[in-house]
Amino acid sequence: MWRMARRDAIDLVGASGLVVFSTLLAANQVVIKLTNGGIGPIFGAGLRSVLALCVLGLWVWFAGRRITGLRAAFWPGLMLGGFFTIEFVMLFLALDLTTVSRASILFYSMPVWLAVVAHFALPNERLSARRVVGLGLAMAGVTWALADPQSLGAGDLRGDLLALGAAFAWMGIALAVRLTRVSKLTAETQLFFQLAVSALALIAVAPLFGPLLRDPTWLHWAGLGFQATFVASLGFLFWLGLMAIYPASDIAAFSFLSPVLAVGMGWLLLDEPVGPGFAGALTLVAVGIVLINLRRKTPAGAA
Template structure:
């Protein structure tokens, strides 16, 4: 398959998966204590990924820098980022509004990449694309933004901080995780994040009970197997082929996917302004992508499939 077609296909797949996870998280925290729900999600995903790593005989990280980025991502992304998202949704932030607030991630990623990655400096085109894209998202979810009162200030702030954690983690993976196998990297990082979330759950006094089926366990299994195992292996493959900021633009598409799912599954209405907002968001993404397309796609390197060697290439093949 042509490399650009593969990149586009994985990008769309991730938009669809992560566009559905906001609702799954909301359903999960309604049935299972907040941090325990997140801990179970990543514990299951870690077990599956490490088992796959063992089956395919992937190597463990060898150097201090490799272990350092594994621990960093485990704490900052899987414990910090997701802990804050789960806490925000459990404390009243609607799933659609969570998706909007987390759509600040492309800006956070661009700032982190500017500091950590010499070849991914901020540009007027990137900032313009991010700004236009976010303006479209804000227009689509104007009602939820207007309805959010001061009582949701801290839960909403938690989601924005989560976006900063995700942006920093993405840039760190691009810089320091070269050559670490994707199954092993994600499995170890998710395992560390899960342990941290268990500690937070225990410290906050959450009751530990087995999730019921299907109300509690079904969302956790979906988030573990689809939203974590499949999605993060695919995301690391994508980071092998595109810049960090480009990959983060998925988070501008996911609110639109969430809106479409609400229309299809919950009979929510979509009006002309929503369509205009969607067009504005897509225009913002095009503004940022057009520069990348003009330069040409990064080389795919040695791996062109998700299953050959799902590892991170910090230089995007350049």
């Protein structure tokens, strides 16, 4: 298996990888919306988890990895999978109702809410003056985006609220990984819990959300395959691989790219309205996320 030595800062290879990953995440929002046109949102999310679980199994076998610690972290693992399930119930329904642009700016506001909760729940995550400014800018941007009249006319408040709920569920995943025994598990085992629990739960509840199929074509099935292979399984493992090489704070600073790219793709590919007001709101959110995620470098040898 290909490996790289641990680095102290992002280099060109790491930056290129993060740009590619952010582009994948942004494209995934568009693909979900398009796939929803032929496959019921919750059924599609469940099928995605089933297929991604198969891809994960192939990866574990090919790379000689192991899925271990299932019994030791069973209950925290179920909680992790529960948050993952809730996240994608809300996100897939959100993208069925509102625009990619509005859903993305709300969904990728997760670092904003995580920073607030982490201030009280996590050691060494106190809010500095710079991070408070970032929070203020990002929250102002989210509020501005929701109120933008041009975008509001194309969106749906129900979808907007669901996208925000998905961001909170994503925050729950981040906290579970930091605060429970899940943190001791390998990346493959963490992903197994999320995919296995969500595959069972999403398929089970899918009939409650309307028809499972909406006259799908090969394009809808291809979109589902893209999500399962390049985002929900290999994409996630690729991101965790970057986390093992580069500082987490440097990687987090790139998180502003996904909402920016998603809004751009929504405008370019789906003809969604993105006027000057919405673009200004997006800028505030992006700058705020960068300020929240920046970390002051610690001198070598400092405690």
